[in-house]
Amino acid sequence: MSLADPTSDTTPFFSDDAEGEGSSDKDEGPSPQQQQQEEDSPSGLSKTRAFLTVGVLCYINLLNYMDRFTVAGVLPDIEHFFSISDGKSGLLQTVFICSYMLLAPLFGYLGDRYNRKMIMCFGIAFWSIITLASSFIAKDYFWALLLTRGLVGVGEASYSTIAPTIIADLFVKEKRTNMLSIFYFAIPVGSGLGYIVGSAVNDRAKDWHWALRVTPALGVVAVFLLVCVVKEPKRGAIEARPEHTLHRTSWLADMKALCQNKSFILSTFGFTAVAFVTGSLALWAPAFLFRAAVFTGEKVPCVKEPCDTSDSLYFGVITCISGVLGVSMGVGISQYLRKRTPRADPLVCAAGLLLAAPFLYLSIIFAQKSTIATYFFIFLGETFLSMNWAIVADILLYVVVPTRRSTAEAFQIVLSHLLGDAGSPYLIGVVSDSLKQADSYMWEFRSLQLSLLLCSFVAVGGGAFFLATALFIEKDRHRAENYIPSGVH
Numbered sequence: 001m002s003l004a005d006p007t008s009d010t011t012p013f014f015s016d017d018a019e020g021e022g023s024s025d026k027d028e029g030p031s032p033q034q035q036q037q038e039e040d041s042p043s044g045l046s047k048t049r050a051f052l053t054v055g056v057l058c059y060i061n062l063l064n065y066m067d068r069f070t071v072a073g074v075l076p077d078i079e080h081f082f083s084i085s086d087g088k089s090g091l092l093q094t095v096f097i098c099s100y101m102l103l104a105p106l107f108g109y110l111g112d113r114y115n116r117k118m119i120m121c122f123g124i125a126f127w128s129i130i131t132l133a134s135s136f137i138a139k140d141y142f143w144a145l146l147l148t149r150g151l152v153g154v155g156e157a158s159y160s161t162i163a164p165t166i167i168a169d170l171f172v173k174e175k176r177t178n179m180l181s182i183f184y185f186a187i188p189v190g191s192g193l194g195y196i197v198g199s200a201v202n203d204r205a206k207d208w209h210w211a212l213r214v215t216p217a218l219g220v221v222a223v224f225l226l227v228c229v230v231k232e233p234k235r236g237a238i239e240a241r242p243e244h245t246l247h248r249t250s251w252l253a254d255m256k257a258l259c260q261n262k263s264f265i266l267s268t269f270g271f272t273a274v275a276f277v278t279g280s281l282a283l284w285a286p287a288f289l290f291r292a293a294v295f296t297g298e299k300v301p302c303v304k305e306p307c308d309t310s311d312s313l314y315f316g317v318i319t320c321i322s323g324v325l326g327v328s329m330g331v332g333i334s335q336y337l338r339k340r341t342p343r344a345d346p347l348v349c350a351a352g353l354l355l356a357a358p359f360l361y362l363s364i365i366f367a368q369k370s371t372i373a374t375y376f377f378i379f380l381g382e383t384f385l386s387m388n389w390a391i392v393a394d395i396l397l398y399v400v401v402p403t404r405r406s407t408a409e410a411f412q413i414v415l416s417h418l419l420g421d422a423g424s425p426y427l428i429g430v431v432s433d434s435l436k437q438a439d440s441y442m443w444e445f446r447s448l449q450l451s452l453l454l455c456s457f458v459a460v461g462g463g464a465f466f467l468a469t470a471l472f473i474e475k476d477r478h479r480a481e482n483y484i485p486s487g488v489h
Contacts, residue, residue, distance in 0.1 A: 188323015
């Protein structure tokens with residue numbers, strides 16, 4: 001089977017003109033029945049292969065977020081090991097997000113033009129090697145840990161900008177929304193598992209370094225599955241608009257079109273608020289809960305490793321459950337309301353953020369009085385916050401034409417992280433340090449408590465952006481569905 005065969009693993013890595021073209025080669029390949037099924041499917045993949053592809057992508061997405069938040073799960077140990085302040089601790093997440101954010105446009109550009117499967121294989125292999133290397137850093141080299149966390153962003157950027165566009169080329173309408181909801185289940189579940197695995201491995205090994213050695217091994221499995229299972233679909237074919245009829249435009253033309261797309265821009269700003277809040281909570285919530293327990297006398301301070309990481313374990317469980325519930329609620333409510341209004345998606349996103357804000361506020365305030373109430377309000381806040389994940393991705397896919405989707409994903413990643421979780425963990429840490437009036441356990445708790453209150457107000461702002469998106473969503477969706485290129489660039 002030649003590289004140009006539509007039933008093969010799509011285009012060569014350094015070519016973009018073979019996708020969707022036939023071949024006369026008769027090398028060994030799939031059985032005649034499988035070949036016929038794939039030829040009958042507009043995407044070039046059978047239903048079985050399409051579902052397997054989504055399954056592999058979900059596994060990698062789960063692994064992606066699991067690795068991202070393993071560090072947060074053992075943050076008290078890292079702070080003690082390197083003897084660093086809250087501001088420096090926040091940099092661990094910030095350097096990762098900055099690297100991830102800056103490289104997303106590059107991989108978005110490549111993803112719209114070259115073999116997406118090969119790009120993802122490279123990125124995941126690179127990310128696994130760097131994560132493993134970060135687990136061998138000695139205590140005098142905190143800068144090296146920052147460097148490796150930054151390099152991890154290279155691998156994750158190669159995956160996150162591309163994977164949703166592959167799902168978009170496999171399914172349409174309600175089935176696409178369902179597949180995206182499954183894909184985005186991996187965000188809260190993977191995040192929660194990061195806290196859980198980090199805490200459990202740290203407790204078992206009595207060394208936080210071992211927590212960073214779990215995901216690299218699973219990354220090897222991910223690369224194997226990508227190579228053996230995933231086949232790239234034809235771009236846009238499932239929507240009866242093959243990419244060769246749309247014509248690829250220049251990057252500048254793509255960016256100009258995206259900036260004129262009001263629904264895309266406003267929903268991206270709304271998603272930026274989600275990123276700000278989740279980024280802040282992801283890094284600081286377990287540490288805040290631990291400090292609250294020390295403040296109330298329920299736990300003793302961490303004076304030697306390993307620190308008590310039970311709060312990371314509990315927060316991880318809450319994140320998993322609330323995430324699955326929130327994503328399911330968001331998709332279910334959205335699908336129900338779509339029958340009544342075409343503006344359902346942005347309205348559900350707005351409701352999620354506006355409902356999350358007061359519960360997050362209460363969880364922070366109640367931390368000094370009741371641990372049970374704090375966890376309860378965190379659960380409710382995270383549940384409503386998670387209603388956004390799959391819906392925001394679906395909005396992007398139906399208001400942007402297929403040949404610009406990877407670029408749009410990259411643009412959304414850059415903007416949402418630049419103004420969201422690239423700076424929010426560091427900002428929360430710096431504000432906490434500035435509010436600290438004495439070097440005491442009480443002020444370690446109080447200062448972080450006051451700085452985290454900012455998250456509730458940002459959530460309200462995000463809800464306002466989604467309400468504004470609802471004003472333009474019908475027009476922009478209609479324009480994307482009926483897009484006719486003005487010419488070939």
